[in-house]
Amino acid sequence: MRFFSDNAAAAHPKVIEAIVESNRMDTAYDGDAWSARLDGAFSDLFETEVRAFWVTTGTAANCLALAALCPPYRSILCHSDAHIEVDEAGAPGFFTGGAKLMLLDGAGAKLAPDEVGAACDRIRPDVHQVQPGALSITNATEYGLVYTAAEVAALGRLAKERGLAFHMDGARFANALASTGESPADVTWRAGVDALSFGFIKNGGLNAEALILFRTELADEIAVRRKRAGHLLSKGRMMAAQILALLDDGLWLENARASNAAARILAEAAPGRLSYPVEANEIFLKVTGLEAAALRAAGYDFYDWGPGEIRLVTSWDQPGEAVEQLAAAIRAL
Missing domain, CATH: 3.90.1150.10 (Aspartate Aminotransferase, domain 1)
Incomplete structure (x- = not known):
């Protein structure tokens, strides 16, 4: 009878089985056999080479990605109802070392290219104002609306024109794709997305989310930032195992x-x-x-x-x- 949050849902039995199977001696941190499979599994899913990292929360996935994409002296454009603004207790500023969130409006927490472009135009191109460095959207949004591949691509083109990195908060990425039937590739990297926070906890996972880098050159930086942020778990194989279980046969x-x-x-x-x-x-x-x-x-x-x-x-x-x-x-x- 509980309909307050999918965060409270059970972990899928196959996830629990995978964790049990991984509960044996292997290399520590992310050098284990399960973690080694993540890059390949996600590269197959997204039809391109990616780098994939497990983390324990969506906040960590979002903010590690933004820290790598946006320098501390620039701003991150997002909706005023975005999770990174409303529900992450200032974590984006903490992880980035000071990057500012620039809040925009849009019906149903969706951003449109015109609004993003207009926001950029309102910023004087001088040293006295924070210049935009990244764009972040949520799919599905905080009000349950879904960006289509075409809508993401329109924002991706604008981001490229304006020199902005492009991040997608995919806490309910699976629900978005289940709604449109579009491919993971079309809604992300083919549309210009640089990094994706791929949510699993709301969708049958226990305590593992995935940070997907389509700009693979950022992988070394993410590895260091993950460790520095306290998210490099010694038994990381149990994180990777549950993600792989949900990817298996399209369970996600x-x-x-x-x-x-x-x-x-x-x-x-x-x-x-x-x-x-x-x-x-x-x-x-x-x-x-x-x-x-x-x-x-x-x-x-x-x-x-x-x-x-x-x-x-x-x-x-x-x-x-x-x-x-x-x-x-x-x-x-």
Whole structure:
């Protein structure tokens, strides 16, 4: 009956099995057999050579990437509701050593090239103002909207024209691709993305996320920064093992399809209440305080999301019966 966050979902049984299998002597840190397979596995997935690093949190993946992409004396363009602004406790500034976040607007937490370009134009090209160094977007966004490959490519072209590095926060990257059916390559490096934070914890992982570098020359810097930030675990094989288990036979995408399907059931129960289209696994509903209280009294758990709005998030392991019951409860409001 819990719909407050996919962060609380169970780890997939195959992930647990993989961790158990890796629970034996091997080389420490990232020199083990499992970690050695990551570059190849992700290179196959993205149809190009990449470098892949495991880290323990999405915040670490985002901020390590941004630290390598943006110098401390420049700024990172992002949406005002971006996770790196709202939910990471100043970590981007901490990891980058001082890079500023420049906040932009856009419906559903999506950025458009015109807005990004206009923001760059407002900055005087002199030493008195912080010059932009990187662009960061979230796919799917903090309001559950999905960037298509064409939309990412438009931003990628602008980033290249303006000399900006391009980062994608993919905490729900699997849900985004499950929604559009587009290829991982088309939505990332072919569209100009330099680095991706590939989320696994929300989608069946236990405690491992992946930082994917399409600019492979940054790998040595990331390796040092990961160690310096305290994210080089001695038993890294257990991180790599769970990521490989989710990549195996497309389990990561299968899990995302399940959570997206559950979200569609809830969306269909409340067409007049949706604050945003439901394109991934987040649903934002307009309800009164009394209606929210009624849902909680019936046993449903979710976040309030500002006055008159709640957020529901479905997970890969959401029981179908609970989803159908909540849909019925929403219809009955």
